[in-house]
Amino acid sequence: MLTRRAEPPLDPSILEEAADWLMRLSEHDLTDTERAEWECWKVSSPERSRAWSRAQLLQSKFGGLPPALAMSTLDRPSNPERRAALGKLALLLAAVPTGWGTWKLAQSQQWSADYHTAVGQRRELTLADGSRITLNTDSAIDVLFNTRQRLINLRAGEILVQTAPDSSAQPRPFLVSTREGRMQALGTRFTVRELEPRTQLAVLEGAVQVELAxxxxxxxxxxxxxxxxxxxxxxxxxxxxTDSNVGAWTRGMLMADKMRLADFVSELARYRRGFVRCDPAIADLRISGAFPISDTQRSLNMLVQTYPVLVTGHLSGYWVTLSAA
Structure with a gap:
């Protein structure tokens, strides 16, 4: 059986051009001159034709622009909101045909959860029993306390849990569930990260009992x-x-100790909106240091100053590529 060869990635600048045309078409009717320019652009190269095919597919899935990007204030090219939306739209085009499913899943996980964080945000909660939960970037949880249990359902992302003794007449177990299983705290402090189809658990204090789904x-x-x-x-x-730096994110830091650059980039990208790509030629470069996750651009600048790495930004910073200097 023949297997279909994967298409090479499209140039970010071409994706941005396609995103711009898609946005202009959604904002207003094109003049005859603009429409002729658009028609010419679509067939001017195979890459542009492929980019526009993705734009059409995205349109068909959404029935237009994604609602979060279809704003009336976007009609001025110099508007910062328009530039930001343009970058997001280009990233969706890069992900098509999986982009729509990812968009819907992220929206449903985040906004319907009891508590959630945006990309780059961290949040600390004190629950009714005195237990404390810290949510890492792009995370979502549900909290269900009743007479039988204290349950945290981790929908997405990562949390640090510090349990408190239960003062109820009948002590209730403290549980954390993911798609892969359920963890019962045995007087403890621990981190849980959802990486479907796997869950990562690191115990800092006490112990945790784990039962598979x-x-x-x-x-x-x-x-x-x-x-x-x-x-x-x-x-x-x-x-x-346990890695001694497993909870460094709660202090706003990403700690690297001879970490592969590709792995570092994957971790840093969690705290940054957009897409960060590492050239395979430098993927195995080993790096060390303490990098701030609250300012990912500063972390990238630190890499450039310390290692033979070149950082190139596209789409107003939404698409970043790391290559050899």
């Missing part, structure tokens, strides 16, 4: 302080020592 044939395990693991709905990963 589909673990009828697998007994629960206990992860003790100083240990970490990951698990799917069917199987546990290995127990390993």
């Amino acid at each position: 589909d673990g009828r044939q697998t007994a629960p395990i206990i992860v003790n302080a100083g240990q970490r693991t990951d698990f799917s709905a069917q199987a546990f990963g290995q127990l390993n020592p």
